[in-house]
Amino acid sequence: MAGRAQPVSAFPGISAALLVAALILGTLGAVAYRAEAGTGFAASDWAALRFTLTQASLSALLSVGLAIPVARALARRRFPGRSLLIALLGAPFILPVIVAILGLLAVFGRAGWLSQGLIFLGLEPVQIYGLHGVVLAHVFFNLPLATRLILQGWQEIPAERFRLAAQLDAGPLAMWRLLEGPMLRRVAPGALTVVFAICLSSFAVALTLGGGPRATTIELAIYQAFRFDFDLGRAALLSGMQLVLTGAAALVALRVSAGEGFGAGLDRVVRRWDGQSALARGLDGFWIVLSAAFLLLPLAAIVLAGLPGLMGLKGTVWQAAGNSILVATLSTVILLALALPMAAAVAAGRNGLTELSGILGLAASPLVIGTGLFILIYPVADPFALALPVTALVNAVMALPFAMRILVPRAREVLGRYGRLSLSLDMQGWAFVRRVYLPRMRAQTGFAAGLAAALSMGDLGVVALFADPDFATLPLQIYRLMGAYRMEAAAGAALLLLMLSMGAFWILDRGGRWHAEA
Amino acid sequence: MKHLAFAAGLLGASAAFADTPELTVYTYDSFVSDWGPGPAVEKAFEEVCGCDLKLVGAGDGAALLARVKLEGERSDADVVLGLDTNLTAAAKETGLFADHSVSAEFALPVEWNDATFVPYDWGYFAFVHNADAAAPADFKALAASDKKIVIQDPRSSTPGLGLLLWVKAAYGDEAPEIWKGLSDNVVTVTKGWSEAYGMFLEGEADMVLSYTTSPAYHLIAEEDGSKAAAAFNEGHYMQVEVAGKLANADQPELADQFLAFMVSDAFQSIIPTTNWMYPAVTPAAGLPEGFGTLIAPEKSLLLSETEAAEVRDAALGEWLDALSQ
Known part of the structure; x- marks a missing residue:
């Protein structure tokens, strides 16, 4: 595609990508520059690297591997509560880590529902702590995300292709070879990279579910370098390593992910004629029930724990909730302003680097970004005065990788199919963006915006470093409540956060959905 | 800008x-x-x-x-x-x-x-447990028991570092053996105090590393006398x-x-x-x-700031070795 004339300029997208890269690399550079003589890599850092790679690879493979049958089942079946289930799929990974851990343990822990059930049946309780616990938790966080990304791939196959396949009486194997296989080849590598990158920077989940210091990840080593050793050089070095690993994974994924799309359709409602056998129905039902139980039980635990505390929440918690909504709104706007041009630039076809800078947000350690920003801002302005914009900006950059995975495939399709037509009609630049690009990106934009809003709402991110006493966000307030022994109120506030995030996600995602599927 | x-x-x-x-x-x-x-x-x-x-x-x-x-x-x-x-x-x-x-x-x-x-x-670090359960009287008894504990990581948490120095102050060169003995009691290690205390309240462990004053919160703020701190014979490390x-x-x-x-x-x-x-x-x-109503430790342990700075790295190494097995 390279070199072909396009109705949109790649310039805004490349500028946005440069801005993001500058933020991530600039903060890293600021930390490295501020460093005194450091100690470099220790033997323990290599052990941390090994463990990090092992758990992240396993988590990514398992999350995406399981997401394929689940997404397939959700794509083929219509049942009451389907759209609610799909919306709830957004829930796990927007939760603050501490809340999610307690929810998971309420189900899978030593005293959890599962263990109690097993003991009741006269069996051994489950042992959750270990590498398998880490992977289980990461699958809990990322299976829903992977499912949504892959489900979107299915939804982007035009209805006409399924109709044609049905007319030609394509069996399951032919469907796989002609439609599903090629679609997955395009979508799955991206999903793998995103999940891999998320798990790469995991810390509290890995440590707690891993059962102790053998589950030390690079992010924990960064944390140690910061606060135990105050060795900024080592922190920067480790953070750089994280960036390189993620960058490498992203490049591999870009290479592997290939194939032309399915062409444009007429945006008809998708109807499926395949997969009607009893076996296929049974299998799909199995996957939907299994994934729903796996995801919803810990959420149910969080809801149950939060109900008693929800009513008694005090004014400051509501105020913090207001702040969180403000941050989420601002951060969603910033995200769209960055991601939409970047997706167009990538789709216009000459921008591996734009795509790469889109994924780096995941790999950057929040601690390093926060500290770096602090070092950069401190000489010129009061960091507290900038708590809101800085938090919103960093949250947007962290959500950018997800948004890119959602927007890019669709943007490719839009430019591929309508680019030449628009050019021949001399519809270029803003006219093309307004009349063709944005309307046809509506569903994906809504999904990306919903995800960004929800993520930003639940993220503690850098706010802890910039925390103005008068500007606490809800996640910070939850930590404060827990730190003050108010576990019940904290659980209530966590439930409030869950509802707010889900609400934001649902409104934005729904607002953008035009695949009219009841 | x-x-x-x-x-x-x-x-x-x-x-x-x-x-x-x-x-x-x-x-x-x-x-x-x-x-x-x-x-x-x-x-x-x-x-x-x-x-x-x-x-x-x-x-x-x-x-x-x-x-x-x-x-x-x-x-x-x-x-x-x-x-x-x-x-x-x-x-x-x-x-x-x-x-x-x-x-x-x-x-x-x-x-x-x-x-x-x-x-x-100031305060004393201590293991907090449910008052109706018997508590071990020192680290060795804890290691020999089948009690499960949740502790915090010394690399990311103040109480975690306190426990590291507690064992070091009480046992010196014997500390690695104490940690080896404790390793099968440790359910898991958390990033901070809140995670650990939350897990304890959820029933994930029998005891959690906290302060001797923790039961006072439950008693005064919640009128709940069900939590107690275990008094250890070695003495308690101070913060x-x-x-x-x-x-x-x-x-x-x-x-x-x-x-x-x-x-x-x-x-x-x-x-x-x-x-x-x-x-x-x-x-x-x-x-x-x-x-x-709180326990009053008979012996207070506290390394001077220079001692603490000297033993910190070595103690962390011993802790990592013992718990990474």
């Missing part, structure tokens, strides 16, 4: 209009939270100082020191409140702190004569929390006044039921009811 300049301009403007002097105190986040001592302390000090007390929260003790180091001599802070004896050596090394002129009848179990830092509260004045303070007199206020009744009587620690100077009205 426009908004930076804009924000800076706004800030400058608001400072110019302020007619009362402002004292800036950096502290840890839970101090300034609505449930911590911050709001009451601010009110009480502003009544006597004719100033505006600005409490700024920054993570926990270690993050606080990192913050002060990052800001260096240009720091806006006049006072830093919330370091402990594991951090004071590193804090002095920065050369950013000035000596104090406070004297008080400290109620600490150890002698205190530090020229730079003034203590404001002493301190504050210090920065050498480059904009308001050195106010800073001195604040440090003196800090050891007075008005401040000290706020501490027990907000920070859930022992006040450094016992208030005239005594300790709140409920604190009398």
Whole structure:
């Protein structure tokens, strides 16, 4: 595609990508520059690297591997509560880590529902702590995300292709070879990279579910370098390593992910004629029930724990909730302003680097970004005065990788199919963006915006470093409540956060959905 | 960069209009939270100082020191409140702190004569358990028992580091064996205190590393007497929390006044039921009811700041070795 004339300029997208890269690399550079003589890599850092790679690879493979049958089942079946289930799929990974851990343990822990059930049946309780616990938790966080990304791939196959396949009486194997296989080849590598990158920077989940210091990840080593050793050089070095690993994974994924799309359709409602056998129905039902139980039980635990505390929440918690909504709104706007041009630039076809800078947000350690920003801002302005914009900006950059995975495939399709037509009609630049690009990106934009809003709402991110006493966000307030022994109120506030995030996600995602599927 | 300049301009403007002097105190986040001592302390000090007390929260003790180091001599802070004896050596090394002129009848179990830092509260680390379950009487009994414990990581948590030094102070070169013995009791290690305490309350473990004063919270705030701290024969390691004045303070007199206020009744009587620690100077009205029910360790352990700084890295190595098996 390279070199072909396009109705949109790649310039805004490349500028946005440069801005993001500058933020991530600039903060890293600021930390490295501020460093005194450091100690470099220790033997323990290599052990941390090994463990990090092992758990992240396993988590990514398992999350995406399981997401394929689940997404397939959700794509083929219509049942009451389907759209609610799909919306709830957004829930796990927007939760603050501490809340999610307690929810998971309420189900899978030593005293959890599962263990109690097993003991009741006269069996051994489950042992959750270990590498398998880490992977289980990461699958809990990322299976829903992977499912949504892959489900979107299915939804982007035009209805006409399924109709044609049905007319030609394509069996399951032919469907796989002609439609599903090629679609997955395009979508799955991206999903793998995103999940891999998320798990790469995991810390509290890995440590707690891993059962102790053998589950030390690079992010924990960064944390140690910061606060135990105050060795900024080592922190920067480790953070750089994280960036390189993620960058490498992203490049591999870009290479592997290939194939032309399915062409444009007429945006008809998708109807499926395949997969009607009893076996296929049974299998799909199995996957939907299994994934729903796996995801919803810990959420149910969080809801149950939060109900008693929800009513008694005090004014400051509501105020913090207001702040969180403000941050989420601002951060969603910033995200769209960055991601939409970047997706167009990538789709216009000459921008591996734009795509790469889109994924780096995941790999950057929040601690390093926060500290770096602090070092950069401190000489010129009061960091507290900038708590809101800085938090919103960093949250947007962290959500950018997800948004890119959602927007890019669709943007490719839009430019591929309508680019030449628009050019021949001399519809270029803003006219093309307004009349063709944005309307046809509506569903994906809504999904990306919903995800960004929800993520930003639940993220503690850098706010802890910039925390103005008068500007606490809800996640910070939850930590404060827990730190003050108010576990019940904290659980209530966590439930409030869950509802707010889900609400934001649902409104934005729904607002953008035009695949009219009841 | 426009908004930076804009924000800076706004800030400058608001400072110019302020007619009362402002004292800036950096502290840890839970101090300034609505449930911590911050709001009451601010009110009480502003009544006597004719100033505006600005409490700024920054993570926990270690993050606080990192913050002060990052800001260096240009720091806006006049006072830093919330370091402990594991951090004071590193804090002095920065050369950013000035000596104090406070004297008080400290109620600490150890002698205190530090020229730079003034203590404001203290506590003992202890394993908290359900009062109806029997508790082991020392680390060896704990290791031999099948009790499950949750602890915090010394690399990311203050109590975690406290436990590391507790075992080191009590057992010295024998510490690695103690950790080996404990390794099968440790359910898991968490990033911070909140995760660990939450897990304990959910029933994930029989005991959790916390403070001897933790049961007082449940007793006083929740009227729940079901939690107890286990008294260990080796003695209990202490945490002493301190504050210090920065050498480059904009308001050195106010800073001195604040440090003196800090050891007075008005401040000290706020501490027990907000920070859930022992006040450094016992208030005239005594300790709140409920604190009398707490265990009183016969032996107090505390490494000096230089000892703590010396053994820290080696102790961490031993801990990692024993628990990574």
